[in-house]
Amino acid sequence: xxxxxxxxxxxxxxxxxxxxxxxxxxxxxxxxxxxxxxxxxxxxxxxxxxxxxxxxxxxxxxxxxxxxxxxxxxxxxxxxxxxxxxxxxxxxxxxxxxxxxxxxxxxxxxxxxxxxxxxxxxxxxxxxxxxxxxxxxxxxxxxxxxxxxxxxxxxxxxxxxxxxxx
Numbered sequence: 001x002x003x004x005x006x007x008x009x010x011x012x013x014x015x016x017x018x019x020x021x022x023x024x025x026x027x028x029x030x031x032x033x034x035x036x037x038x039x040x041x042x043x044x045x046x047x048x049x050x051x052x053x054x055x056x057x058x059x060x061x062x063x064x065x066x067x068x069x070x071x072x073x074x075x076x077x078x079x080x081x082x083x084x085x086x087x088x089x090x091x092x093x094x095x096x097x098x099x100x101x102x103x104x105x106x107x108x109x110x111x112x113x114x115x116x117x118x119x120x121x122x123x124x125x126x127x128x129x130x131x132x133x134x135x136x137x138x139x140x141x142x143x144x145x146x147x148x149x150x151x152x153x154x155x156x157x158x159x160x161x162x163x164x165x166x
Contacts, residue, residue: 004131006124006152013131015118017146024141027113029082029105032091037105039141046077046144046165047137050102050156051119053129055085055093059153060132064093064102066158071101076139077165080105082113084129119148126152134161 002013018024024047026039039047050067052060064081071079079102083090090104107113107130114120119131132149134156145164149156 001122002118002131002148004148004150004152006126008151009124011124011126011152012122013118013148014114014120014122017117017119017133017135017148018143020143020146022143024135024137024143025116027116028110029080029107029113030087030109031103031105032087034087037103039137042078042080043141044076044139046074046139047141048077048079048161048165049082049133049135049137050079051082051117051130051133051135053121053126053132053152054083055081055090055104059155061093061097062155063132064099064104065097066155068094068097068099068101070158070162074162074165078103082107082130084108132156136161136164 031037067079081102081104084107087106119133121127134147136145
């Protein structure tokens with residue numbers, strides 16, 4: 001289990017993230033068209049997993065905007081923005097913001113992703129939601145970088161995550 005803070009109070013996740021150098025586990029998530037997506041769908045590309053509690057919070061929305069801007073300059077890279085928000089809400093947010101360089105995926109159907117990546121909050125006011133995490137992967141699904149943001153209300157280290165892709 002990992003411990004981070006939410007507004008200064010300790011909260012725990014169900015486990016620990018995949019480590020740098022390990023093979024990222026496959027997952028099942030739901031796309032905006034309600035189709036199932038897995039990590040295998042993105043093989044051959046570098047992948048940024050931008051994971052957060054809800055696109056309806058300021059910090060989460062800021063991370064989607066920041067990675068959308070960065071994605072426009074990344075070659076052979078896909079940015080997956082993952083939360084438990086309904087696909088309709090994710091799509092509405094991206095449409096309203098004019099965000100076209102990221103792919104939103106939802107874990108609303110089951111806990112396959114958060115169980116596999118061990119990043120669901122197990123207690124506290126956000127219990128059941130996803131922790132703020134960034135993981136980058138190479139073209140073969142090997143973990144290049146992982147960050148579980150220590151304070152949930154703060155943004156991730158975009159520069160370090162993006163530098164890991166070079």
